[in-house]
Amino acid sequence: MSHPAPHPIGLADDITRQLQLLADHLAQLPPHHATQVIAHIIKPDVGLFDRVIGLVSVSSTVARVQAERGALPAEVWLALGRAANDLDAVGGDLDEHRAALRRVGTQPATNTGNPPLPAPLVVRRHR
Known part of the structure; x- marks a missing residue:
């Protein structure tokens, strides 16, 4: 096992800054690229989440x-x-949508043709 960082509070501060930088970039990305980043963030077992x-x-x-x-x-x-339990439950909820994010995130961006139809923002969960 590797040794802990000599300055863990500094490391936490650096990671916090990097997370804010990632959020700032994500907010500015075109939708297709933003979806790719979101899919990467929630990637099972190796993602940021x-x-x-x-x-x-x-x-x-x-x-x-x-x-x-x-x-x-x-x-x-x-x-x-x-x-920790609540975050894990949210991860379980996100599991249902990883395939859709992966599918959209791997499709090439298209600037031609009809844009996708908007979806209603009220969704009923099926359990």
Whole structure:
């Protein structure tokens, strides 16, 4: 296992800046390219979203140990555990749509022909 970064708070700050930069770029991309980036972000097991879930999960585990030692209130551990579970549930919801994102993200961009028809923004979930 590799050694932790010597300055983990600086690393967290750098990653935070990079995430904001990615969000800024995503907002400016043409729709086709934006869809490709979104599909990449939620790519199973290797995407950014899964890494964030993993980070929150590890944070929950560390907070549990600290709560057991009395260094943190148990509520912090519980809140991080709920956050990890909620993010994982959102990931499950996104699983239903990964194929559609992948399909749209791999199609070449077209500037000719008819644009796609708009879809209604109210969607009923089928479970």
